[in-house]
Amino acid sequence: MSMATTHGLESQVPGLDIRRTDLPTGPNVVVPPKDLIPPTDPEISAIEREMTKQQPQKNVSSGGNPVANAEPIDKRPVATADQFAFAFDIDGVLMRGGKPIPEAVDALKYINGENPYGVKVPYIFLTNGGGKTEEERCLDLSRQLEIEVSTGQFICGHTPMREMVERYNTVLVVGGEGEKCRVVAEGYGFKDVITPGDIIKTRQDTTPFRKLTDDEFENSRARDLSNTKIDAIFVFADSRDWAGDQQIILDVIMTKNGHLGTRSETHEEGPPVFFSHTDVVWSTSHEHCRLGMGALRASLEALYKTITGKDLATTAFGKPQLGTFQFATKLLQQWRQEIHGINKPPGTVYFIGDTPESDVRGTNEFDRISDATWYSILVKTGVYQEGMEPRYPPKQVTDDVLGAVKFAMDREFKKNPKEFEGEKTEQSGAIYN
Numbered sequence: 210m211s212m213a214t215t216h217g218l219e220s221q222v223p224g225l226d227i228r229r230t231d232l233p234t235g236p237n238v239v240v241p242p243k244d245l246i247p248p249t250d251p252e253i254s255a256i257e258r259e260m261t262k263q264q265p266q267k268n269v270s271s272g273g274n275p276v277a278n279a280e281p282i283d284k285r286p287v288a289t290a291d292q293f294a295f296a297f298d299i300d301g302v303l304m305r306g307g308k309p310i311p312e313a314v315d316a317l318k319y320i321n322g323e324n325p326y327g328v329k330v331p332y333i334f335l336t337n338g339g340g341k342t343e344e345e346r347c348l349d350l351s352r353q354l355e356i357e358v359s360t361g362q363f364i365c366g367h368t369p370m371r372e373m374v375e376r377y378n379t380v381l382v383v384g385g386e387g388e389k390c391r392v393v394a395e396g397y398g399f400k401d402v403i404t405p406g407d408i409i410k411t412r413q414d415t416t417p418f419r420k421l422t423d424d425e426f427e428n429s430r431a432r433d434l435s436n437t438k439i440d441a442i443f444v445f446a447d448s449r450d451w452a453g454d455q456q457i458i459l460d461v462i463m464t465k466n467g468h469l470g471t472r473s474e475t476h477e478e479g480p481p482v483f484f485s486h487t488d489v490v491w492s493t494s495h496e497h498c499r500l501g502m503g504a505l506r507a508s509l510e511a512l513y514k515t516i517t518g519k520d521l522a523t524t525a526f527g528k529p530q531l532g533t534f535q536f537a538t539k540l541l542q543q544w545r546q547e548i549h550g551i552n553k554p555p556g557t558v559y560f561i562g563d564t565p566e567s568d569v570r571g572t573n574e575f576d577r578i579s580d581a582t583w584y585s586i587l588v589k590t591g592v593y594q595e596g597m598e599p600r601y602p603p604k605q606v607t608d609d610v611l612g613a614v615k616f617a618m619d620r621e622f623k624k625n626p627k628e629f630e631g632e633k634t635e636q637s638g639a640i641y642n
């Protein structure tokens with residue numbers, strides 16, 4: 210956006226009295242509901258407080274940006290860009306080893322209005338990670354990133370599994386800390402959730418080298434295994450005990466139709482196995498990437514082949530699966546509509562990730578079939594590092610997430626210099642759910 214358009218915006222839309230009829234062309238910018246609707250719902254109020262906190266207090270250094278001489282932005286209403294949006298991966302982009310990456314907090318402030326353009330940009334989070342309820346993870350993120358994160362803008366690896374509660378009654382849920390994934394699965398509506406701990410508690414010789422801790426023993430539920438039929442296996446989060454979990458998963462896959470204790474002769478009768486993602490490695494505080502769920506999957510498939518001679522077909526959610534990006538499209542549409550009052554799809558979604566195999570690959574492949582442009586930006590703060598040759602080349606590489614959001618916003622406003630000359634639409638009835 211040029212300086213002229215900045216001024217154009219201010220002269221055309223002084224204050225908040227603008228009405229649709231005042232302006233000749235279609236909506237390019239919408240005023241956030243906070244400016245037009247008195248918050249009544251306590252949840253809206255919480256969001257509004259957060260938004261108010263994000264209002265820029267002074268002009269943001271533009272760092273060579275073409276709008277260096279723009280008016281101080283604290284006098285401008287913060288508008289919401291409706292032509293584009295952001296989707297963020299979390300680990301290796303915003304967080305690393307449980308701590309925020311330093312540029313992440315600034316990047317989120319930037320797209321919440323503390324930028325030379327004086328606009329906010331809607332965004333969602335799309336992580337392969339999991340192992341907690343979406344509510345719990347959003348609370349963690351809100352605290353860590355100093356911004357309010359709602360479950361309405363958050364998808365983790367196992368989120369799509371909630372769509373399968375009607376199809377499978379009794380499910381084996383694997384991975385995660387303690388009982389957390391059982392809680393998640395039951396929260397999704399799965400009616401009968403079994404964990405490896407339940408099986409070990411009932412039959413301690415199931416895993417000769419794994420003994421349950423006192424807590425695990427107490428929380429696990431003994432049950433009549435000979436009368437248990439498992440309909441599906443869901444690996445919700447990273448296994449804390451590969452040997453024991455793989456033993457139990459293999460036992461179940463090798464049954465006749467999921468009846469525990471039986472053995473299939475054809476090795477083609479076991480229940481399906483679902484993984485919440487397939488990342489082989491991921492970025493933590495360690496200087497080298499650590500093994501992830503995709504590594505467990507590869508290991509399990511290799512073991513199955515070794516033992517039965519058959520290939521094991523498993524299903525995975527998460528990035529780079531296109532279904533996950535479709536899910537994200539739906540979520541982003543709802544979020545833009547309900548929170549920002551935008552009733553049309555974005556022209557471009559910038560996806561910022563650190564893993565070429567999941568983030569870049571998924572974004573590029575989805576871009577080919579999606580109405581919106583999905584634009585991949587790879588950062589160097591996680592799995593991908595300077596000097597590597599990414600197996601799936603992104604459209605853009607930046608040092609970190611702050612560089613990525615600045616790049617995207619500069620690109621948008623250069624591409625659409627009129628973005629901010631148009632009308633500010635009056636929003637009515639934006640609802641936060």
Ligand SMILES: [Mg+2]
Nearest residue numbers: 298300301563
């Ligand atoms: Mg990542």
